Amino acid sequence: MRELIPEGARGLDAGCGSGARDVFFYWQLGYDVVGFAAVDENIRVAKELHPEIAEKVSVADLSKPLQHTDESFDFVMCNAVIQHIAPDLVASVTLPELTRVLKPGGVLQLMFKVGDGIKTLYDKDYDAERTFQLYSADDVVSSLTGLGCEIIPQVGEKLGGLMYFTDPKPADHCLLFALKSN
Ligand SMILES: C[S@@+](CC[C@H](N)C(=O)[O-])C[C@H]1O[C@@H](n2cnc3c(N)ncnc32)[C@H](O)[C@@H]1O
Numbered sequence: 001m002r003e004l005i006p007e008g009a010r011g012l013d014a015g016c017g018s019g020a021r022d023v024f025f026y027w028q029l030g031y032d033v034v035g036f037a038a039v040d041e042n043i044r045v046a047k048e049l050h051p052e053i054a055e056k057v058s059v060a061d062l063s064k065p066l067q068h069t070d071e072s073f074d075f076v077m078c079n080a081v082i083q084h085i086a087p088d089l090v091a092s093v094t095l096p097e098l099t100r101v102l103k104p105g106g107v108l109q110l111m112f113k114v115g116d117g118i119k120t121l122y123d124k125d126y127d128a129e130r131t132f133q134l135y136s137a138d139d140v141v142s143s144l145t146g147l148g149c150e151i152i153p154q155v156g157e158k159l160g161g162l163m164y165f166t167d168p169k170p171a172d173h174c175l176l177f178a179l180k181s182n
Contacts, residue, residue, distance in 0.1 A: 005107075008032055009074035014066075014098060015081030020046035020057045022077060027053050036060035038084075063089040068101045076102050079111040080173075083132040090135070091143055099147040104182040108149060111175045112140065114164065121169050137162050137174045149178035 005011075007030045013023050016035030023035035023046070034056045037043055047054040060066060062078070063085050076098050082090045098108055113119065115134035123130045141151055141162070154160035163175040 005031070005075055010072065011075045011077065012068070012073045012101060014062055014076060014078040015084075016042070016046065016057060017080075018042040018045045019049050020053065022079075023057055024050045024053055027056065034058070038062070062094045062097065064093065066097045066101060070100055071103045071106075073101050073106060074103055075107045075109070077109045079109065079175075080113075082110075082135060083113045085133065087133065087135070090133075095140075095143050096147060099144070099149055099178075099180060102149075102180045104180055106180050107152070108144070108178040108180070109175070110140070110144075110178065111173055114172045114174045119171060121171060123169060132171065135174075137176075140174070141176070144178045148181050150181065152177040152179050 009031055011026055011031050011033040013020065013033065013035035016023050016037050018037070018039070018041065020035050020043070023033050026033040036058045038059065038061045040059055043057050043059050046057045062081060078098055082094060085094055102108055112135045113132050114137055116136065118131050118133055120129055120131045122128070144151070151162065152160045160177065164172065165175070166172050
């Protein structure tokens with residue numbers, strides 16, 4: 001990990017989930033990481049599970065401008081979040097905000113559900129049917145390119161390019177790493 005991101009690097013987990021698992025993980029590795037989620041309960045659980053990072057997690061909404069200053073993070077993660085936000089807001093607010101707060105030379109990790117329109121499926125974690133917004137990988141890449149980022153390609157065995165997988169729900173996902181140009 002530290003070969004890619006130096007220890008102490010500043011990171012943001014945008015939409016950190018209930019319990020802020022990755023904020024805690026990166027904090028344990030020595031990164032200066034903060035996270036937020038839109039749901040109060042997610043953050044309450046994070047503070048209860050991991051009191052060590054209580055000051056590093058907060059409630060915020062990625063469909064609105066973020067409070068963080070420009071170019072303040074070395075890395076930004078946003079995994080399984082834009083599936084909850086309408087495409088017009090993702091294009092006009094969320095992706096511009098995620099890239100605005102990234103330093104030049106910083107990396108955005110973005111994971112999203114792939115497809116057209118919306119998908120409703122049974123989510124066993126919630127024991128309920130849930131509806132998700134799907135995204136075209138081409139559209140996401142085009143938006144990120146317009147925001148001054150380029151997709152980090154796959155080189156040898158290192159992760160890169162557009163990486164696809166299907167989870168057990170099942171839903172198809174795309175994961176990418178985008179480098180903000182200097
Ligand atoms: C499926 S969880 C993903 C959690 C985590 N990123 C992961 O990869 O495990 C979705 C998270 O996105 C958050 N979320 C949904 N809509 C959001 C929004 N508009 N702004 C910020 N967070 C949002 C939810 O509160 C939840 O924490």
